Every structure is written in C-alpha cells, then in structure tokens.
C-alpha cells in the first residue's frame with residue numbers, strides 16, 4: 319500500500335489491472351494525485367518518510383519514549399513515526415495535510431487504539447493538552463513558525479513540551495541533546 323501511495327504510477331497500474339478502469343479516467347486520477355502531492359510540497363515539507371531504524375534509536379537514546387507519553391507528529395506522512403511511537407507503548411496523534419496520506423494513515427491505524435490521525439494543517443488548531451512530545455520532520459523555512467506554535471501550545475498546556483526535530487535546527491533555541499540528524503529541544507511554557 320505504501321508503494322502504491324508512494325508512486326502514483328504504481329497506484330494507476332493497480333487500479334487498471336485490478337478494477338479494469340479505463341486509462342482516460344486513470345489519467346485524471348494521476349493528475350489529481352500529482353497536483354495534491356505537489357501542492358502540499360509547496361505549502362510545507364514534501365513527503366519523505368523518517369527511517370524506522372533511526373526512530374528506534376532516537377526513542378531510546380534521544381528521548382526515552384514510554385507509555386506515559388503522547389507524541390504528536392506534525393506532518394505525519396504515512397504514519398511511520400506514529401507506528402514506532404505506539405510500538406514503544408506511547409499514544410500518538412498524527413496531523414497531515416495531504417489527503418491521500420491522511421486517509422492512508424486513518425486506514426492503517428483503524429484498529430490501533432493508541433494512534434489517532436487527523437487531516438489538517440498543523441499550524442491551525444490546538445494540540446491535545448496532555449501532549450508530552452512533538453516530532454517534526456519539516457521544512458527548514460518553517461522551523462521558526464513551528465517553534466512559535468509549540469511555544470504557544472506549551473503555554474496553554476502549562477507544562478514543558480519536548481520537541482524532536484529531524485534534520486533542521488530551530489533558530490534561537492538551545493539544543494538539549496543531539497543524536498544523528500535529530501535534535502531535542504525543551505519548550506517551556
């Protein structure tokens with residue numbers, strides 16, 4: 319399924335040969351998929367999944383994730399981070415703008431009570447009050463705005479929130495710990 323979503327042409331061949339859909343319709347389906355992926359990539363970070371092996375390391379060494387945690391993944395893609403978090407016993411919420419990825423995750427975690435997902439822009443709306451850790455693999459240009467969002471949310475929650483950033487540093491914030499290309503920040507209310 320990830321392969322199908324990851325490669326629009328794979329999805330088109332799947333629909334053609336399993337559901338006998340005419341190429342004319344499939345061309346339009348393909349166009350819509352390309353527009354949605356390109357559109358979300360223009361709005362923020364494009365879809366590039368984190369690596370499961372690295373997540374297993376950082377959830378032990380960078381931030382010890384446990385069943386006490388609620389992790390929010392800002393831009394949750396296909397749900398790889400949510401799956402890893404739930405395997406560590408934590409609850410996880412994914413917020414994803416791309417409707418294809420959001421629906422894929424919704425189906426993926428339909429029977430996992432620890433994981434929930436919503437299709438939305440993470441800059442809009444509040445995070446759950448019991449959020450303990452926020453994960454982001456975003457776009458370098460967005461990091462300041464993301465940090466501001468998490469600061470505002472920590473104020474509402476009235477407790478510190480840990481922020482794990484993959485690949486991009488957050489300007490003006492002190493790194494608490496670094497592991498590979500991941501940085502841990504503590505955002506105080």
Ligand SMILES: C[S@@+](CC[C@H](N)C(=O)[O-])C[C@H]1O[C@@H](n2cnc3c(N)ncnc32)[C@H](O)[C@@H]1O
Pocket residue numbers: 358359361362363364365366367368369391392393394395396397398399413414415416419438439440441454455456
């Ligand atoms: C680099 S991918 C990371 C996916 C996932 N977090 C992971 O690490 O595997 C970034 C994701 O953020 C999503 N995204 C970008 N801007 C967003 C926004 N403003 N609100 C919600 N999702 C967004 C993209 O659609 C994409 O799936």
